[in-house]
């Protein structure tokens with residue numbers, strides 16, 4: 444978990460290589476659905492373009508199906524999911540049904556102004572239609588309103604690990620691996 448721009452995707456890529464597990468980014472999955480113009484992609488588009496969350500029910504159905512696939516059996520890293528308390532509760536149910544177990548919930552944190560600047564820079568090269576200043580600010584707000592309460596949720600389950608998200612990419616990867624040992 445972590446606010447937009449904190450480096451979740453970059454770190455997830457490094458960690459998936461380190462642990463040799465798959466990386467499931469709900470943002471990436473949704474963007475793929477969008478470009479393939481599937482029904483899910485078409486329904487998700489207006490929320491994504493506005494920097495709003497796609498409805499919980501869509502995410503839970505999508506992830507319930509995804510986590511049943513064979514490539515999840517050796518473990519996986521979830522990136523950008525869950526993002527609301529309802530999604531976290533839904534995920535807990537799905538994991539119980541599948542006999543899976545969460546090892547940790549990693550929260551990357553960093554100064555908000557720094558993040559907005561990073562995202563504006565990323566927007567110049569990413570081609571992501573939601574990396575514009577207004578949408579970035581909206582996505583930050585959504586993070587603090589809807590997703591930050593998950594920190595408490597995972598703290599209570601004793602799964603939360605907070606990691607400083609400022610530093611070089613390898614430094615941060617090393618910090619995460621350290622808290623997961």
Ligand code: AMP
Pocket residue numbers: 447469470471473490491492494495496497498502522523524525526530573582
């Ligand atoms: P991301 O790549 O994680 O920044 O996600 C990009 C956009 O996809 C978000 O702004 C949301 O519109 C949507 N999205 C990704 N993951 C979720 C989620 N777990 N719940 C709701 N919407 C999501």
